[in-house]
Amino acid sequence: MEVSIPQMVDEFPQVMWWEADELVPILVGMGAGTVFEVFTAGMLAGLVLSGIYIRYKRNALPGSLHHMIYWWGTSGLNTVFTNGLETEAEQ
Numbered sequence: 602m603e604v605s606i607p608q609m610v611d612e613f614p615q616v617m618w619w620e621a622d623e624l625v626p627i628l629v630g631m632g633a634g635t636v637f638e639v640f641t642a643g644m645l646a647g648l649v650l651s652g653i654y655i656r657y658k659r660n661a662l663p664g665s666l667h668h669m670i671y672w673w674g675t676s677g678l679n680t681v682f683t684n685g686l687e688t689e690a691e692q
Contacts, residue, residue, distance in 0.1 A: 626650035
């Protein structure tokens with residue numbers, strides 16, 4: 602039996618030709634389109650947003666999206682070490 606091994610350990614799983622995180626804008630657009638009864642427009646908006654996300658993700662440094670989310674204040678970067686200059690023994 603042949604098993605698919607990803608090139609990087611932290612890569613998202615593939616769904617057809619997209620990575621799983623690249624499908625989120627499409628699914629959100631489809632969900633919003635269903636709620637507001639404009640499914641086709643929501644799906645097209647999701648495809649456009651997904652294309653923009655994919656283009657940004659491919660041209661940016663790895664991990665930059667996580668840092669941008671932290672910079673906007675919507676998530677913590679590290680919950681274990683509040684001060685990045687401290688070692689584990691100093692806490």
